[in-house]
Amino acid sequence: MSSSPIADLLVPPEAVITVGAPTLDEALAAQGVTTVPVEWRPPPAGSVAAVAAVTSDPRLVPANRMAIERMTAVRPRLVDVRPAAGLVGIGRHQLLHAGPPVDWDTATGPMRGAIIGACLYEGWADTPDAAEALAASGAIELAPCHDHASVGPMAGIVSPSMPMWVLEDTDGRASRSTLNEGLGKVLRYGAFGEAVTERLRWMERVLGPVLASALRRHGPVDVGSLIASMVAMGDEGHNRNRAGTSLLVRALAPDMVRAVDGGAAGHRADDVADVLAFIDANDHFLLNVVMGAAKLVADAGRGIAGSTVVVAMARNGTEFGIRVAGTGDRWFTAPAAVPDGLYLGGFGPDDANADIGDSAITETVGLGGFAMAGAPAIVQLVGGEVADARTWTELMYQVTLAEHPGWALPPLGFRGVPFGIDVLRVVRTGMAPIINTGIAGRVAGTGQVGAGLVHPPLDCFSAAVAALAALVEAPR
Amino acid sequence: MNGVASVLVRDVLTGPVRPGSVVAAGRAATYLDVDGRLVAVVAPGGVRLPCAVVASGDGLPLAAGPDLAVGDGAVHQDGRRVLSVRRWFDPRVRLEAGVDPAAVARFAALVLALGRADPLLPAHAAERLARDLAAGDAWDAAARLLGRGTGLTPAGDDLVAGALAALRALGSPAADDLGAAVRALALVATSRLSAALLEAADVGAVVPEAAAVLRALAGAGGLAAATDRLVALGHTSGWHLAVGLLVGVSHAQGPRRRSGDGIRWESTDCVTGTPVGGGGA
């Protein structure tokens, strides 16, 4: 019997992986060896030393394994709907917003529009002009949703009166997200005014309470399983939530009906019917729930020294920001790009704002753009061919460390979605994550103008690798 | 086009250019007789026979027909070099350190769990081969099995070739008797290709799929994957070769086994392919 562990080296190799000079690959092919050439390109010149340092970190592999294990172990359950004020502790003149920190001066149209809309809704101002003056005066305190275990799509504005979804993991950790307002002129896309305020009030008065009592009667909804089902049904959980929305309604409808004659806490039959009609008219209704679940999953990976896993990707309409497991609460930001996509009605690229919203938390956990192979219909919304959808998912396996064990893609033979974005692999391959997103109008008050694909700027990832390199202790 | 060739046909391939006559041809290979030596010209991705030159480009490099020749490091057609040898491989296996008995038991279980029948083979062929070897009746074993079975390489030949190659690889003295019998009988009893493969087995040379199994039995590499790849060869060829290897390896392991912990050959019916479960130590 062989005692040498490398005895398997001393046989003619069936296949050889080559990275670098094509001459060496060709020489092997001429000898009848199957070669697997890597399409290699160097990382940016400024990142070479940092990439090597992080690669040499002895904590890298175990830390990433721990991050993936913790994140995939999360079992998000939808437990309640409650007003934001009590949940996240915000009060008068305090708002949460999407993405990394931003202030009024640097905020772009949709973010400003949503702030104005929130001031009108909360009654902090009577007119848009007054709201704008209030915000510009610095009187409105802004903080990222992400810092309050929360997420919100597009502008992601959370004001004290808004109802929010509450999700919990089995270990008691919680996350929250806003309720989805539907499409068209809505606050999250930066629209404001009578209709927007009216809808937000109805959501506060009717939608939130009906959902809350239905959920309390029903008991927790297992969102992890719900995501698995919807992915198997052709949703990717970011820009396509059709199947998932239907599944949630199917689960909650009986308890909504029961709430009609629920005594003192009961709801009017018309209200419940309105709620069901509202959800029926909004294919994206479940998005915010998926985002809350994704936030719960991603947060499980935070604060693991040495880990290169991305735990948040978010945009505030001005900057794109990412957070990484091994670098604490630090944001790595760069100017956000304008998505490339299809436009509604008479809108075009000139009307588009830069990328915005916390919804890239779905891609952070392998959904959205990462799960496109399972949602081929998405190309009708974001552009491209069906084959592109599959290609994007396959490419994302190359920048992730694992596959989610529960969220399987039928077209890929039930392979799990690409999970656990590795900043090191992003920088090494030069391949930024793919994000399916809505496109907001540039001018405050416009609303949605389209949907498409966008990438985070690579500079966010290079900066994260540089920060991780600075934290590598032992010289290699 | 370039190719890789076995060192067993190196003298034919590097000697002076000599004409070859086609003795058989298929989509995957053309078999040439060059002054009494068999050279298989195999299409890319085809089985690396111990007497082969295997092309590494696209498609079979030659159309079966006249004007084929071999020599000067190449296969020639119509006076042109159509396939130049760019690498030599050695199909011979030697396992001086012996095999791992536990691995042999696992191999037996793996092989016997997969039945492959050949209707033209005598009943209990593997069991009888094992018994004949134990009794020193190599000639009888060869005479009963060679040429029996369907196809270019009959199942009986595969069994014998497997056993012979395993005995040679392990340096078993039983290889000499079986080898002599095979050399005497092969050319009259079976096809030219099969005879060439039996001759190769007599120097311990086998297809790489079988070599990988032998090495795995000695502790280098994964046994299950290697077994799967071997059994997948041909219609029933790979499986019969595997059973042959098992017979050879078990014989070479010698009588150290206590009675009752050997391989249950009665479960290996090469005629019906059933029942095939069980076996092992």
Add this chain to the structure above:
Amino acid sequence: MTEIVRVERGRYHDSVTLMRASAAARELPGVEAVIAAMGTELNRTLLVDAGFPEAERGATADDLLIAVRADGDAAAHEALATVERVLTERRRSAVAGAQEVAPRSVEAAAAQSPDAGVVVVSVPGPHAYVEAAAALRAGRHVMVFSDGVEVAAEVALKRVAAASGRLVMGPDCGTAILGGVGLGFANVVVPGPVGLVAASGTGAQQLCCLLDGAGIGVRHVVGVGGRDLSAAVGGASTLAALAALDDDPAVEVIAVVSKPPDPEVAAVVTATATRCRTPVVLALVGPGRPTLTDAAAEIAATLGLRLPEPRAWMPPSAGDVSRPGPVLGLFSGGTNAAEALVVLEDRLGPVRSNVHHDHDPGRRLGPDDDPGGGHAVLDLGDDELTAGRPHPMIDPRPVADRLTAAAGASAGPGVVLLDVVLGHGAHPDPAAVFGPALSAARTAGVATVVTLVGTAGDPQGLERQAQALFAAGASIHRSNARAAEHAAAMVAGVAGLVGER
């Protein structure tokens, strides 16, 4: 005259592909100059020197630069189109073969190909550590062809490899042969009874070819990298390779090819070699040591065979004269250079060289220094000279250009000694590249002696190359030691004639 300089941001191609694209475009009628290169500082300077001053502006090492000078717009655009075609052809062919999307990283390739047990890394040196570490983490053996890798990185890689039962061949490992399959620069050998552990790639190639000439096959060449036997690395890969080769029953004799190792490491290697069941021959090239030709004879003798005198293609001795002048050695193989240096110094006294002289910095010669009328040996495959460009075994033109220049110099050498290496990975027809330079040397009265490292099975054809080089006026030896002895004898002979006058 039309000049175009194009900067393509963030686009990358390796230097060999860029060289091919430039060369293809340069062939077009009316095209005067084409340079496609990554915008490194070195390349930008190169472009400015080539008369494209605007190349200095705005490009970084991450950008692709394409500069064209041609007779008219049509020719210039034709040249750009040709560059683009060559660059994209390669990309597309890489994608077409793959079932899934082409892998962008070693990890992705490993995930797609569980059967690929070996990874060959030949990216530029500063990036090689990361790719090799990825290969080891994916559970694969790795051959690091790249040079310019830090010692600390090598030590770290080999530590990880030892802990996980994998082998690192390299860095700066030019040659490996595994069961007959050549990786990197490798000659077509017949698998036989010999297993080599090679800290020297060209040394291993020379041994393989000398053994091939004697009909002795080589089963494996396990490359370990030029620094493996240094004190810092401690022979990590050599010791692992020795154990593995010792376990292969088909290997009947093992040889270790290297520069003389660090004394402490040498003691460990020798002790390990003594414990091997397989006989081990130490072929260490250095002053006072046997040559590789002697080592080949020892390997043959261990197998009970005799090494016949290595073949040579030489003119009748009467024609074997040169103009007066010293020996100049121009080598693409580092070990060939080191061995020639030993042989020449033994016979001719001090020889200046860029091959490291630990004990005598005074004899150190920079690659562009004037040897000042003395004997000189240059290793043109040295790290410093190959940074950012292909190795001279892949592209021997710079060597041929040096030969032409030396022949043209009035106070130049009398004899030029050089090596031509055949096999997989090497230039497809080096004799065609050297032919004109050798003829020019003959016309100038400079004698040329060539070490031809190749086997009959090599794609370039040993006999064909030998005859073409011979026809151009060179004397050819399969043995590098014999070639160096021949060159020394010629110089001594000319000196004798001069002395008689």
